[in-house]
Amino acid sequence: MNVHTASKLDTEKFRKVYALVTGGVTAGERAAAKARAEVMAAKAGMTLKQAVSNLDAKPSAKPVNFFEGFDDWMEQKEPGYKAKNAAARAEREQVRASGRREALSKYGSEEAIFQRTDREQNLFAAVIGLDCEQAEWNAQDGTSYPYMIRIDGCGAGGYLWKLSDMTPAFVEAVESAYPMPPNLDSILAEWIVWRDLQNLRELFHTEWIHYLEVQGRIVILEARLNHQPVASWVDMAARMAWWNIRIDRELAPSVDEERALHARISADHQILQKQSTARSGRRTNADKRADVLLMLDSNPNLSDREIARLVSVSPQTVNNWRRRDRNPC
Numbered sequence: 001m002n003v004h005t006a007s008k009l010d011t012e013k014f015r016k017v018y019a020l021v022t023g024g025v026t027a028g029e030r031a032a033a034k035a036r037a038e039v040m041a042a043k044a045g046m047t048l049k050q051a052v053s054n055l056d057a058k059p060s061a062k063p064v065n066f067f068e069g070f071d072d073w074m075e076q077k078e079p080g081y082k083a084k085n086a087a088a089r090a091e092r093e094q095v096r097a098s099g100r101r102e103a104l105s106k107y108g109s110e111e112a113i114f115q116r117t118d119r120e121q122n123l124f125a126a127v128i129g130l131d132c133e134q135a136e137w138n139a140q141d142g143t144s145y146p147y148m149i150r151i152d153g154c155g156a157g158g159y160l161w162k163l164s165d166m167t168p169a170f171v172e173a174v175e176s177a178y179p180m181p182p183n184l185d186s187i188l189a190e191w192i193v194w195r196d197l198q199n200l201r202e203l204f205h206t207e208w209i210h211y212l213e214v215q216g217r218i219v220i221l222e223a224r225l226n227h228q229p230v231a232s233w234v235d236m237a238a239r240m241a242w243w244n245i246r247i248d249r250e251l252a253p254s255v256d257e258e259r260a261l262h263a264r265i266s267a268d269h270q271i272l273q274k275q276s277t278a279r280s281g282r283r284t285n286a287d288k289r290a291d292v293l294l295m296l297d298s299n300p301n302l303s304d305r306e307i308a309r310l311v312s313v314s315p316q317t318v319n320n321w322r323r324r325d326r327n328p329c
Contacts, residue, residue, distance in 0.1 A: 009044035015055055032114075032205040035137030039149055039158065042135050099203045110204055116145075117197070119178060123213040126177035127151050130169055148212045160215040163223045174216045181221075184228060184235040188242055191221045226260075230268040232275075233294050236310065239268065240299045265310070273312060288313050292321045 017040065020033035034048075041051035074081040107113050116124065124146075133150040150156065152170045160166060166174075181187045194214065201208040210218065225242045243261070276287055291311040295302065296318070302310075304318040311318075 009040065009046065009051055009054060011054055014040050014051055018052060018055065032137075032201075032208055035135070035145075035147065036207065038135050038137055042133075042149060096203055103200055103203055113200060113204065120211060120214060122177045123174060123217060124148075124211070126173045127170065127213045127216075130173060151212055151216070155212045155215075158209065158212065160212065160219050163219055166216055166219065170216060171220065174213060174220060177213075177217070183231050184225060184238040184242075187221050187224050187228070188238045191218065191225065191242075194218050194221075227264065229264075230271055233272060233291050233311075236268055236272060237294055237297075237299065239265070240295070240302065240310075244299065244301070269310060269312070288317065289321065292318055293325070296322055296325055 017037045038048050041048045130152045132148050134146050136144045136146050152167045181190050230236045295307045304315040307318045308315040
C-alpha cells in the first residue's frame with residue numbers, strides 16, 4: 001500500500017457524507033456512504049474514527065450560494081413553480097422506489113445487489129499486483145470489502161475519464177482480467193452490462209460509482225467503440241447505436257471528435273464496400289437490401305439520406321424499404 005501526502009479534510013463535505021452513514025434510507029446507501037467517508041478520511045491521512053471526531057469542531061462559515069432564493073424568485077415569475085418541482089421530484093422517487101422493489105424481488109437483498117460480480121472479482125484480482133492504494137468499507141453484517149483508491153498512480157479523486165488517465169500496466173491488467181470482446185457488437189454488449197449495473201445500484205445509492213478497475217475497463221471499451229475499425233455491417237450498426245447512446249447521454253462531441261467520427265465512418269464504409277465486392281465481385285441487390293434493413297432495424301432515427309450514404313444506395317431505395325418495413329402487408 002502506498003503512503004501519500006495527506007490532504008486537508010473537507011470537514012463540511014465529510015459531514016454531509018457521514019450523515020448518510022447513519023441516516024441513509026437503505027443498507028446499501030449507508031454502506032456506500034461509509035465507503036466514501038473512509039476514502040475521504042484516508043486521503044486526509046486519518047482513520048474514519050479520527051475524521052468523525054473532527055465533526056465536533058465548529059462548522060466553517062457557509063459559502064455564498066448565488067442560487068439561494070432562486071426558487072422563490074421563480075415562484076414569483078411562474079406561480080406554481082415550487083409545486084411543479086416538488087411533484088416532479090416525488091414522481092422520480094416513485095420510479096426509483098418501484099425500481100428498488102423490482103430489484104429486491106429479483107436479487108433477494110441489497111447485499112446481493114452490491115456483491116461483486118464475477119467480472120468485478122476478476123478485475124480486482126488482475127490489478128491487485130500493481131502499485132495500489134486500498135481502503136475498505138464495512139457491510140451491515142460487519143464484513144469488510146476492499147476497494148482501490150488508486151491503481152498504479154491513477155484514479156485521483158476516484159474517477160477515470162479517458163484512456164490517457166491510465167498507465168500501460170493498468171490497461172494491460174484490465175484487458176487481461178478476462179477476454180476482451182473481439183468486435184464492436186460484443187464490446188457494446190459488455191458496455192451495456194456495466195451501464196445497467198450502475199443504474200441498478202444507483203437505485204439504492206444515488207452517488208454510487210463503479211470500482212476504479214471497472215471504470216478502467218469501461219474506458220477501454222468506450223475507446224474501442226469510438227475508434228476500432230468495423231468488421232461487418234453488424235459492427236457498423238453497433239457503432240451507430242453507440243453514438244446514439246452518447247447523444248442520449250447529452251455528451252455533445254467537440255469539433256475534433258466530429259471530424260474523427262466522420263473519418264472513422266468513412267474508413268468503415270470503405271472496409272465494408274471492399275468486403276461486399278470480395279464476396280461476389282459486386283454487390284447484389286440482396287446485399288444492398290440486407291445492409292439497408294440492418295441499418296433501419298438498428299438505427300431507425302437516421303434519415304434516408306444518411307443511411308443511403310452509409311450503405312452506398314440511393315435515398316429512394318432506403319425510403320422504399322422503410323415504407324415496406326412499416327407496412328409489411
